[in-house]
Amino acid sequence: MKVIASVFLAALALAAELWFWRLSVGPDDETPVEIAVAGVRLRVDPRLARVRADLANAALEELDLVIALPDLAPAGARANAMPLDKLVFMTLRRRDEKLEPRDKPARLLARFLDPSVEAHPAGLILRRFEAGGPYDRETLYMTPPVGRVFWARCTPAGATPATCLSEARIAGLDIRLRFSPDLLGEWEVLSAGVVRLVEGMAR
Secondary structure, eight states: OHHHHHHHHHHHHHHHHHHHGGGGOOOOOOOOEEEEETTEEEEEOGGGBSSGGGGGOSEESEEEEEEETTTTEEOGGGGGTSOGGGEEEEEEEEOOSSOOGGGHIIIIIGGGEEEEEEEOTTSOEEEEEOTTSTTTTOEEEESTTTOSSOEEEEEOOSSSOOEEEEEEEETTEEEEEEEOGGGGGGHHHHHHHHHHHHHHHHO
């Protein structure tokens, strides 16, 4: 019961965070800033930063960014006026040496899934989590068979907007993405754009 409660609270906090992130976006400034995130050196367009003050620290353990669709450009001050289904929130952080993001569906989440499998129009498969488990009412979308190319764990709408969480490893960092389920149909464009963005910053 404690595990279920803690996972529910974490999911609620995640959705609430997605809703309020836009409030801290500052004015536009295009001059790149050189920083290190978990030891990986990056040149960051400050219009990407969720909190501009973070860029004043040359060495960070995590960095939160915001990009806008459809062009996957820095959201900048536009984020304050854009709908949530046009924004993608990113966290860059230290890589997990014990479990790579692409292995999480098979090694971490699989034991909580219902046996049924459904098709998704964007070439993904949909798996539902077992009722009463730690991810009750959430759904898992992934590339077949086990999500090593892409996966997203999504919470339903309720007191906060529906939210999907996906993870990847790019340029030596683990990348956590938060976005609206409405964007699942564009997962290939989103994934490719995030890879280009992070690799471009790491050069």
